[in-house]
Amino acid sequence: MMQKVQQPKLIDVDAMARWVRDNGVENIITGMADAIETDFKRWERFDKVARVASHTPIGVIELMPTSDGEEYAFKYVNGHPSNPARGFQTVTAYGMLADVDNGYPTFFAEMTLLTALRTAAVSVMVARHLARPDSKVAAFLGAGSQSEFQALGMRGTLGIEDVRVFDTDPEASEKFRRNLEPLGFKVTVCDTGEEAVQGADIITTCTADKANNTILTNDMVKEGVHINAIGGDCPGKTELEGSILDRGPVFVEFPPQTRVEGEIQQKPEDFPVVELWKVFNGQEPGRESAEQITIFDSVGFAISDFSALRYLRDSTKGSDLLKEIQVIADPDDPKDLFSMVNSPLLVS
Amino acid sequence: MMQKVQQPKLIDVDAMARWVRDNGVENIITGMADAIETDFKRWERFDKVARVASHTPIGVIELMPTSDGEEYAFKYVNGHPSNPARGFQTVTAYGMLADVDNGYPTFFAEMTLLTALRTAAVSVMVARHLARPDSKVAAFLGAGSQSEFQALGMRGTLGIEDVRVFDTDPEASEKFRRNLEPLGFKVTVCDTGEEAVQGADIITTCTADKANNTILTNDMVKEGVHINAIGGDCPGKTELEGSILDRGPVFVEFPPQTRVEGEIQQKPEDFPVVELWKVFNGQEPGRESAEQITIFDSVGFAISDFSALRYLRDSTKGSDLLKEIQVIADPDDPKDLFSMVNSPLLVS
Numbered sequence: 045m046m047q048k049v050q051q052p053k054l055i056d057v058d059a060m061a062r063w064v065r066d067n068g069v070e071n072i073i074t075g076m077a078d079a080i081e082t083d084f085k086r087w088e089r090f091d092k093v094a095r096v097a098s099h100t101p102i103g104v105i106e107l108m109p110t111s112d113g114e115e116y117a118f119k120y121v122n123g124h125p126s127n128p129a130r131g132f133q134t135v136t137a138y139g140m141l142a143d144v145d146n147g148y149p150t151f152f153a154e155m156t157l158l159t160a161l162r163t164a165a166v167s168v169m170v171a172r173h174l175a176r177p178d179s180k181v182a183a184f185l186g187a188g189s190q191s192e193f194q195a196l197g198m199r200g201t202l203g204i205e206d207v208r209v210f211d212t213d214p215e216a217s218e219k220f221r222r223n224l225e226p227l228g229f230k231v232t233v234c235d236t237g238e239e240a241v242q243g244a245d246i247i248t249t250c251t252a253d254k255a256n257n258t259i260l261t262n263d264m265v266k267e268g269v270h271i272n273a274i275g276g277d278c279p280g281k282t283e284l285e286g287s288i289l290d291r292g293p294v295f296v297e298f299p300p301q302t303r304v305e306g307e308i309q310q311k312p313e314d315f316p317v318v319e320l321w322k323v324f325n326g327q328e329p330g331r332e333s334a335e336q337i338t339i340f341d342s343v344g345f346a347i348s349d350f351s352a353l354r355y356l357r358d359s360t361k362g363s364d365l366l367k368e369i370q371v372i373a374d375p376d377d378p379k380d381l382f383s384m385v386n387s388p389l390l391v392s
Numbered sequence: 393m394m395q396k397v398q399q400p401k402l403i404d405v406d407a408m409a410r411w412v413r414d415n416g417v418e419n420i421i422t423g424m425a426d427a428i429e430t431d432f433k434r435w436e437r438f439d440k441v442a443r444v445a446s447h448t449p450i451g452v453i454e455l456m457p458t459s460d461g462e463e464y465a466f467k468y469v470n471g472h473p474s475n476p477a478r479g480f481q482t483v484t485a486y487g488m489l490a491d492v493d494n495g496y497p498t499f500f501a502e503m504t505l506l507t508a509l510r511t512a513a514v515s516v517m518v519a520r521h522l523a524r525p526d527s528k529v530a531a532f533l534g535a536g537s538q539s540e541f542q543a544l545g546m547r548g549t550l551g552i553e554d555v556r557v558f559d560t561d562p563e564a565s566e567k568f569r570r571n572l573e574p575l576g577f578k579v580t581v582c583d584t585g586e587e588a589v590q591g592a593d594i595i596t597t598c599t600a601d602k603a604n605n606t607i608l609t610n611d612m613v614k615e616g617v618h619i620n621a622i623g624g625d626c627p628g629k630t631e632l633e634g635s636i637l638d639r640g641p642v643f644v645e646f647p648p649q650t651r652v653e654g655e656i657q658q659k660p661e662d663f664p665v666v667e668l669w670k671v672f673n674g675q676e677p678g679r680e681s682a683e684q685i686t687i688f689d690s691v692g693f694a695i696s697d698f699s700a701l702r703y704l705r706d707s708t709k710g711s712d713l714l715k716e717i718q719v720i721a722d723p724d725d726p727k728d729l730f731s732m733v734n735s736p737l738l739v740s
Binding site: 049054056057058060061064065069091093096098100102103104105107109111113116118120122123124127128130131132133134136138140142144145146147148149152153154156157160187188189190191192193213215216219223369370371372373374375377378379380381382383384385386 | 397402404405406408409412413417439441444446448450451452453455457458459461464466468470471472475476478479480481482484486488490492493494495496497500501502504505508535536537538539540541561563564567571717718719720721722723725726727728729730731732733734
């Protein structure tokens with residue numbers, strides 16, 4: 045009984061960059077937000093585990109698996125805050141899909157770019173439920189790799205073009221301006237976080253230090269603001285002053301993971317949170333008034349990567365962006381693996 | 393500050409098969425056994441977690457990570473006992489190494505063949521401490537993908553050429569004979585497990601059913617035998633009659649994983665086991681008499697894959713077996729990931 049196996053396909057870095065340029069960052073983020081929300085709505089179908097982390101003093105390497113019973117996905121991702129100073133990315137990632145039925149890998153992709161897109165897509169998915177629909181100004185505390193993707197996502201969903209930014213590294217803020225102004229944004233580079241959040245309807249915190257910092261203090265947060273706290277995915281790394289978390293409902297992806305990694309690690313284990321999938325399904329309220337402060341304590345969850353990988357796979361199907369990556373050994377007789385190394389003549 | 397990143401290298405299936413044919417299965421297994429034992433001896437340096445498994449009724453997909461603080465490795469591996477009947481491998485795998493210092497992947501490899509080699513290498517590493525040095529006859533219960541690798545490993549270490557085999561599938565036994573006789577083995581194909589273990593000094597159980605079976609019963613095990621129980625890596629899957637485990641010391645890789653997946657899942661949680669790394673370091677005895685029955689309750693642990701990947705990487709360094717797999721996004725300014733998708737002219 046022979047059947048030639050399909051080797052998995054690969055979207056490498058060049059292919060990913062081409063795919064994004066061909067389709068547009070805003071379009072992709074919006075489409076991906078829809079795909080992720082669709083998967084969040086069928087939350088209970090997924091096999092969910094907190095990510096598996098290997099920590100060292102200078103960084104972390106994580107594996108993030110999940111499955112809906114038909115497809116399996118995981119992402120490899122590192123987080124090394126000191127990397128940029130040495131010419132490396134803080135976060136690099138790749139991921140794959142597999143067929144649960146036979147366990148064979150089907151699709152690989154670089155996920156450094158894809159993670160930036162999916163993180164923005166998650167922020168968008170959440171902001172369209174929680175930010176005030178009349179939001180006009182977005183503040184960014186942190187102007188690193190994620191920041192432009194976040195800004196484009198917010199524009200794609202809420203039409204926001206007025207963005208304010210603060211970063212301890214002025215060159216990062218200038219890069220943010222240089223990238224976004226030509227795309228039609230009004231960018232205000234600020235000297236302090238306090239200045240950046242002036243008049244902001246949405247505040248995005250996206251820094252990478254591996255420490256408990258206070259990027260955003262309680263007095264900086266005004267009524268009606270939506271906080272999009274995307275930085276800080278480690279035990280011992282937070283960005284918000286703890287008292288902010290008492291001022292409005294805190295929305296999370298997967299509570300067991302967020303309690304360890306998110307802003308709420310500052311709070312007791314029974315600190316109340318709202319699970320986003322329940323909001324999307326109408327089981328829990330989102331924003332309830334224009335004055336309410338809403339807080340998204342984002343840490344990034346495997347289901348979003350699952351959705352992003354499938355979105356990419358479906359979007360690139362049959363295209364010349366795909367390479368083949370030959371990692372599945374496929375002897376003619378499946379019990380005769382040895383034949384592949386026994387004689388050159390027998391190798392399939 | 394710019395530095396061009398090294399994209400990870402890949403050993404794909406064809407390259408792996410060529411490497412094995414060029415170097416020889418027995419040589420590789422013996423060399424790999426040394427490499428694994430060296431790493432087991434520095435056991436306490438490793439970050440150890442039980443594998444992360446996603447179970448479905450028809451199979452399992454697992455991630456097996458570990459790190460020694462300098463290099464990180466993980467393996468993706470599935471186990472689907474019904475696969476061969478559908479023309480697929482029971483087990484497929486691939487793996488990678490990463491640099492802990494910056495979190496970047498450095499090396500990828502197919503690991504279906506590599507796992508067969510490393511599983512044989514682990515059996516060899518253990519058998520040379522636990523089997524009687526005068527062992528002459530090896531019995532194999534199960535003639536699937538692993539069996540020839542196991543036989544060649546035993547010959548490479550203990551000089552065993554007299555092998556006896558039983559499989560419920562007679563074609564698998566014939567394949568075992570067909571592969572090994574031309575290599576100088578005396579192969580006896582048997583009609584029952586009882587017949588196969590007659591006169592055997594080493595009994596290897598290597599079946600793939602996902603169930604609690606009794607491939608080896610207590611009355612089949614004579615004094616002085618070394619049992620190499622390599623099949624059965626799932627909760628709810630065992631091969632040995634439980635009372636066998638009371639007849640001699642049970643040696644294991646990583647107790648928290650073996651208690652869930654190994655033969656000792658039949659026993660209470662405090663069932664005594666001997667950790668192999670302590671035997672290799674002289675902290676615990678191995679075989680203590682010619683009459684003793686020794687039992688290796690093998691489930692496969694991440695450190696062995698770590699060692700196997702490094703052995704392969706070191707052995708193929710600089711060779712034309714390596715391909716490049718471009719999965720690390722590498723913008724000129726590490727904080728300017730967006731530049732890679734913003735304009736074709738800016739892509740590095």
